[in-house]
Amino acid sequence: MGAVAVFVGEGRSRTLRNATELLWAMTARDLRLRYQESIFGWGWTLVRPLALGVVLYFALGKVLGASIHDYPVFLLTGLFPWFWFQSAVQMSAGSFVGNGGLLKKVRFPRAVLPLSVVLGATLQFLLSLPVLIGFVLVSGYAPDAHWLFLPGVMLLQFALTAGVSLFVASLTVVFRDLEHLVEVLLTFLFYGTPILFSVDLVPESYRWITVANPLAPLMESWRDTLLYERWPHPSLLVTVAAAVAALLLGWTTFRKLEDDFADLV
């Protein structure tokens, strides 16, 4: 006989409204708590991309002499979006495993755990965006019509990040090593994505890396719209397809595993 659990009435079908309210409440709490006792508070979100930007500008721009025009702002337009993606995926990996007590005791829309991490990282990115825009303006780039595409780029990155995070978080419950593996994979991804360099600088024989990497067109699009007064390259459609695939994969993986979370965490 198969195992069945049937719940009739609204007892089990939580309204979408409850899930959204929960998502926002958790995100708000975690953001507030993260910087609550620190003096510099929100500023810390800026420090990581800015510090790395300074180091890389010195190492690659000055010492190795990378020949990219306006290298500092070039770096920052890659680093800010990258940290959004990276911190969301890295932190959501442990979001189910780290909330075992909750998963064992209460039945709630469990997807809010990784999604609130993603939402939190997104809000942090949005709050750091004015600083990035400030750098772009100071470097002599003016807003133009192409900036109108930025919300699209953001939405796309949000969807991709959410899908990947949900997938990683769910799979980490059954395969704990993933939390550590993700850290390594993200390092590879960082250097395999045009953040420190642009795609056209990649030698022909290695170009497949950037073609296979759905983050590459995304990063290029940030720069195309913000700096180069260009519409995104059609290869951005690869990222769109990847985002849809990630959301589907993340959701199906989550649905398949979620009933066993309470027994596994």
Add this chain to the structure above:
Amino acid sequence: MTSPTSSDGSAREPLALRAERVSKRYPMQGRAPRELKTALLHPRETWRAWRDRKAWVWAVRDVTFEVRRGEFFSIVGANGSGKSTLLRLLAGLSRPTTGRIECFGRISTLLELGSGFHPQATGRENVVINGLLWGMTRREIEERLPDIVAFAGLQEFIDQPMRTYSSGMYVRLGFALAAFLDPEILLVDEVLAVGDAKFQEKCYEHIERLRDRGVTIVMVSHDLPAVERFSTRAALMERGRMIAIGDPHEVVGLHLERLAATSPEIRRALEEGIEQRIRESPEALREFEEKLAEKWAAEAEARKE
């Protein structure tokens, strides 16, 4: 007495919960080394774990029962008899291995009070998030917030981070929150053993009010006096099986008798008329139950060898 349906006239009430031949097994994860390094350094244990990889522990076996709306149904049994696992299955927190569970109504669980509390966040913030976790909307929570705070008696502290709370305050806020969730079916697991006697009494009074309002309650408890005082029906679990369902006094009596059968000491104690004491003191009972659990563990060990 072993009939799964109620005999006290409530059979005509609509169903609230039904469990049909429900079983739950867990993999026996005794000494299985998971880490590769450990596995290589301890080949013998690794081999044993590999050999026993199909070994399961059946926490709940073939349990069938029904609870009708408005009933107060208690489940008693020694530690490790599977009653908490059963409650988790009923709550939908884990899936039965085989069998079928049906639930008719909005369920609320009192499994561990305040398990969703974040120590750094304020009491107010925690109440809101926990209410949301339990499926309420924000507005419903805000409406109940003053009552919740008053019930817990935490008016001055509600905007303080919860790490500044005493454990008693923690529990009080947890129960107050759960008490105002307005459930149709309430699952209670042993939570009332915490807090001081006065607050415990307050909790029981509240549960009684819920019962009188027609809320269906399923409670797992070692507190036999409370079981006898509040339940309309009770069930006894032993090694994963539900071995009796019926009148609470009879079930509690049978439970004590089975406990007595496990050790001559308990038998003697019962014969010396201490039964009354056991019925009235959860501590004395717990001691006996622990002995019973030990005996089962020893038996299981003996069977394996």
